[in-house]
Amino acid sequence: MPIDAATALAAEPRSGRLAWTAKDVQLYHLGVGAGANPDKDSPATDPDELRYTLESRLHVLPSFATVAGAGSPGVIGGLSMPGVDVDLARVLHGGQSLTLYRPLPAEGEATATSRIAAVYDKGKAAVLVMRTEVADADGPLWTNDAQIFVRGEGGWGGDRGPSVRREPPAGEPDRVVERPVRQDQALLYRLSGDLNPLHADPEFAKLAGFERPILHGLCTYGITLKAVVDTLLGGDVARVRAYTTRFAGVVHPGETLRVRMWRGDGEIRVAVSAVERNEAPVLTDTVVTTHP
Template identity: 75%
Template sequence: MPIDAALALAAAPRCEEITWRAQDVLLYHLGIGAGADPDKDRPATDPDELRYTLESRLHVLPSFATVAGGGPPGVIGGLSMPGVDVDLARVLHAGQGLTLHRPVPTAGTATAGGRIAAVYDKGTAAVLVMRTEVADADGPLWTTEARIFVRGEGGWGGDRGPGALPGPHGTAPACPHGTAPAGPPAGAPDRTVERPVRPDQALLYRLSGDRNPLHADPAFARRAGFDRPILHGLCTYGITLKAVVDTLLGGDVTRVRAYDARFAGVVYPGETLRIRMWREEGRVRVTVGAVERGDAPVLSDTVVRHT
């Protein structure tokens, strides 16, 4: 069996040193659309965008943590852990969580320790939960949790885990730990914004570390069951957090405390994201849809917790 749950769970954490510089942060911000003109009424040199694109004013969007140091152990790291041997073409990123212990520095060196925290048997598929703790000399910085869906690898009679809602093309599971409430809130959203995705967005975003050919190679994408390369889920994740910070948190990246999302569907480069936001006490609930495909769900069960 390609996934040995007992071996994967028993494996020692895989630790590595990660280092990032201001230019890595700048590249990540460009990869999620910073410096563009989302509202069609201000230039890329607007001060609100320069905080993401000019080193002398740089603020780090917390979702950068998912790629800091070229991408700490997450989706790809989870696939190389003991007890895991799967075909990359069968893998989908099902969801992502992030908890901030301190604001992300513009540059730094830290230790990232990643391990498989859970393995679920969904019958026709498996779900791996890859948890990574990152700390520097001053203490904990952030914790990430990548939920990895592997088609065709279930059926060994293991723990099914919580949640079984469909995701991209009916394949991916719900957030295993229930950290985000299911379904959109009742009532009209407090804010709705649209963010265009550039046709070359995936090619730019992949320079931050995720070189999965699914996002660049048409032949590989077809083998994985898609008409053409799809956008990284974590790119959509970053675009969405930036929209929430810019729209409802006054552009203050330090107010974000945690962020969790389920990847409910794919995004194709060149599409437009419609991001709906509902304010609640201490948090913003969010849904994201692809405008050109009738608001097909992209992110669901999504929450940004803030001060």
């Protein structure tokens, strides 16, 4: 069997060094839409966007943790772990969870320790949970969990895993915003470290079952968190404690994302859909946990 759950779970964690600069942070922010002016009639950059794009004012969007050091091991790293031997064309990023222990510095060095934390049998697919814990000289910075969905690799009778589905938020959302996705968004975002050809090569995308390249799920993840921070958290990135989502559908470059947000007690529930495809779900079970 291409996935040997026992071997994957028993494998020794892998550790490596991460380093990033303010330029890496700025490139990531541009990759998730920073600097775009919502007022199409004005050529000037929105002054609020300078906190993401100007080095003298730089605040780090917490989702940068998914690409810091040219990308945490995440999906690609999970596929190179002992006990895992699968075809990249069968792999999808199923979900992502991020826990933050303090605000991310604009420049830094840290140690990342990664392991397969769980392997679940979903029948027609397997799900690997790749956990990466990152710490610097001052202590823990963040923990990333990437849920890796591998089509055609389930059915061995293993643990199906916990249900992550939540009831949809009740009532009308507190805020609704739209975020356009540029035609070249995936090409720009991939420069932060995720070079999977699914997001750039039309022929590879067809082999994976898509009519054309699709946007990185983590790019949508970053676009969405930025929308929440900018609209409900007053632009204060330090208020984000944790951020989790399930990738429910693809996004094509050139589409428009509709981001719906509901305030809760210490959390913000979010749902994201593709406007041009009759509100097709993109992100579901999405929660931003906040500090007061």
